[in-house]
Amino acid sequence: MNPLARKLEHFTRLTAADKAVLDDLAALPHRTYAPHTDIVREGEPPRVMRLILSGWACHYKMLEDGRRQIVGFVLPGDLCDLNVPILRAMDHALAAITAVSLVEVSTDTLGAMTLNHPRLLRGLWWETLVREEILREWTLNLGQRDSLERTAHLLCELFVRLECVGLADGPKCPWPLTQTELADTLGISTAHTNRVLQELRTRGLIILRNRTLTIPDLKALQRVALFNPNYLHLEREVA
Amino acid sequence: MNPLARKLEHFTRLTAADKAVLDDLAALPHRTYAPHTDIVREGEPPRVMRLILSGWACHYKMLEDGRRQIVGFVLPGDLCDLNVPILRAMDHALAAITAVSLVEVSTDTLGAMTLNHPRLLRGLWWETLVREEILREWTLNLGQRDSLERTAHLLCELFVRLECVGLADGPKCPWPLTQTELADTLGISTAHTNRVLQELRTRGLIILRNRTLTIPDLKALQRVALFNPNYLHLEREVA
DNA sequence: CGTGGAATTGAAGCCCTTCAATACCTGTGG
DNA sequence: CCACAGGTATTGAAGGGCTTCAATTCCACG
Numbered sequence: 001m002n003p004l005a006r007k008l009e010h011f012t013r014l015t016a017a018d019k020a021v022l023d024d025l026a027a028l029p030h031r032t033y034a035p036h037t038d039i040v041r042e043g044e045p046p047r048v049m050r051l052i053l054s055g056w057a058c059h060y061k062m063l064e065d066g067r068r069q070i071v072g073f074v075l076p077g078d079l080c081d082l083n084v085p086i087l088r089a090m091d092h093a094l095a096a097i098t099a100v101s102l103v104e105v106s107t108d109t110l111g112a113m114t115l116n117h118p119r120l121l122r123g124l125w126w127e128t129l130v131r132e133e134i135l136r137e138w139t140l141n142l143g144q145r146d147s148l149e150r151t152a153h154l155l156c157e158l159f160v161r162l163e164c165v166g167l168a169d170g171p172k173c174p175w176p177l178t179q180t181e182l183a184d185t186l187g188i189s190t191a192h193t194n195r196v197l198q199e200l201r202t203r204g205l206i207i208l209r210n211r212t213l214t215i216p217d218l219k220a221l222q223r224v225a226l227f228n229p230n231y232l233h234l235e236r237e238v239a
Numbered sequence: 240m241n242p243l244a245r246k247l248e249h250f251t252r253l254t255a256a257d258k259a260v261l262d263d264l265a266a267l268p269h270r271t272y273a274p275h276t277d278i279v280r281e282g283e284p285p286r287v288m289r290l291i292l293s294g295w296a297c298h299y300k301m302l303e304d305g306r307r308q309i310v311g312f313v314l315p316g317d318l319c320d321l322n323v324p325i326l327r328a329m330d331h332a333l334a335a336i337t338a339v340s341l342v343e344v345s346t347d348t349l350g351a352m353t354l355n356h357p358r359l360l361r362g363l364w365w366e367t368l369v370r371e372e373i374l375r376e377w378t379l380n381l382g383q384r385d386s387l388e389r390t391a392h393l394l395c396e397l398f399v400r401l402e403c404v405g406l407a408d409g410p411k412c413p414w415p416l417t418q419t420e421l422a423d424t425l426g427i428s429t430a431h432t433n434r435v436l437q438e439l440r441t442r443g444l445i446i447l448r449n450r451t452l453t454i455p456d457l458k459a460l461q462r463v464a465l466f467n468p469n470y471l472h473l474e475r476e477v478a
Numbered sequence: 479c480g481t482g483g484a485a486t487t488g489a490a491g492c493c494c495t496t497c498a499a500t501a502c503c504t505g506t507g508g
Numbered sequence: 509c510c511a512c513a514g515g516t517a518t519t520g521a522a523g524g525g526c527t528t529c530a531a532t533t534c535c536a537c538g
Contacts, residue, residue, distance in 0.1 A: 143426030235328075491526105505513095
């Protein structure tokens, strides 16, 4: 199933017509990107929005001296930069982590598609609000949690988000991130990232091998991370 | 002038009718809050959006063990939580820093007010996008900048934002934040916050006294902070 | 089987924390 | 008008979490 439809179902019940619209969206011409290539660069004028169909991407920002911070992960079913064409220039870049397949959507197209589908429109708002809330949680993560908690928290978040779009397999999920990418997300050095992962392994909280993450006891990992899934607003499921 | 109108003018030119609508908005019944009190608590169902008319407020999140992170400052002219009533529960709190005066706006009211004012609607989208971008910049700030750069960056951001709504007076602006609040924003201890401020003072980059911040040479402070104002998207002014 | 990126590890050191003590400041009541 | 009180700011000393840098091992892939 269309990963966006799957995700929105966590928030609201979609009609068959709603789903048909989302399928039309996913049927637009696909674009593909090789791993570790830029999809959009900082400073470019934003032309379109993008719906990720498969693969992992990330938003990142850089300082003049080369320091890099990943400011968000974009997974299948995620819609990047809703309404961002309002702005003159992108102030963050979008890069493929794995091979990525996506469709480009113009503001007009999306407007026409949601015109008679208020539930979809609300769903897109929900998506935007959740993305913003994830950023707030990341701020909390970087500002207050130590490196072990912080790393555990990121693992929890990505696992739950993958589960939402059907990309987890029991306690397992794909894990394409290198330790360098992880370090650029967590605001710590690669050396320390490595040591933190060792610690999580030693404690039996994760198994990370062959680009696959296994979390034997999600609750335990969440406890270490002080992870509370409320900020992802999956209420319909929880309720 | 209405601080929201003043801010939106940085993005687009408003018609007299647009401004009249914003004045109607600001003429709704005011609510006031004492300094250091909560306006909304985490977990509450969000009822309304809020437009700040005067005073400073902040969004914050807490960990179970009491660690607190401020995740955003809300200044006069800022509209909090656009469309957030879509969600079931607030996942961050809103607190007054100084005495705050605001108006509450329901989704319906705002919808009716912007119905025949597409430019206003675009303006509100712009506001939302800028707020999200500020969060990304904070993520970069916490993840990559050291404590001196980070502190300098926050001072630059708040000064520029205050200037946008006419609350700066030449190189001066009000500065109601305690060092504890600054520390909770910057993710460093209060002791270190104090030392960093001393360092900025010693270097002649700031004068901070009597709850007033003076930045004798904004360009110099921006250089220390690696501050690039692009993320605030004040293009119309810059162009 | 060789090659280059990715992961791992060690040692030395610094940035920032912690904790505690002291000074300052602002408003309030005597 | 002063003294007191409580929050806020400042400072010192000791220590720890994380960085830096370099060396080494691992591993996927051509």
